[in-house]
Amino acid sequence: MTIAGPDPSGGEWRRTFDGEREGIRLSLAWIEEIAQGLDLAEDQFYALRLCAEELITNSVLHNAGRARNGDRLHLRLTLAAQADRVALTVEDNGAYFDIVSAPAKTADQPLDQLQPGGLGVGLVKRFASRLDYAQTEFGNKVVAAFYRPP
Template identity: 25%
Template sequence: MSMMATRFDRVLKAQHGEIATLMADFGTFAEAAALPADAIFKIELALDELMNNTIDYGYPDGGEGEIQVAIERLPGRVTIDYADDARLFDPLGLPEPDITLGIDERKPGGLGVHLIRKLMSESRYTVERDRNHIRLGLVLDDPT
């Protein structure tokens, strides 16, 4: 029996308080979509990192921003489409952090994006209609 794809769509303000709302709503969706615990952990980490980065760095003038998150549960995989109207920036293009250096020697930043690239099966950045778009894909260990 093939499972129907289920979809999750949210439009959020670019404010830190919205992260908790997103996590609660995603938790409800994840349960309904029967996502495995490790996939939930990876997706929550990626969404938290992306939203924090967008809010902290994307609106240097403190403008009102909007973030869109769409998640689709397909057989054997999950896709995450993340879009914002912050200043155009490709976080996936950041160089790999040198994780051999001690924490004091390391340049700040980049570690969260590094984690996203490592945890997700695919990650891609594009600009569409003057908006940042990040598409993440996660292949599930359990193919159902």
């Protein structure tokens, strides 16, 4: 079953997921199913999928499934497609983390000297056409936009 808006270039979808490992799998499958129904170039689809995986996985793993107040972590996802762009909004109620201001770790040293992890921030910054962050009453709100070629 393919989920699609009224037009292959537009629509908006929202869903909330539990911030657990199973929520990662379910949310990525949900995003991919919608994205397959959109008129995305292969590189846009790849960039969207990569950024979604980084943002969602990092939220769940770095918060260990817990919100700032100790309750369960929740993810609110919105995927919005317009003629000129696709935007993924990832909101969580975890510890505040401003990905826009966070330094991007680079892999500019020999492989045997690299420490695992930490490259996701740089990947998201590289593959999203635009990246915005805000602290909200709910928690973190990250919007990654991917512009469509004219």
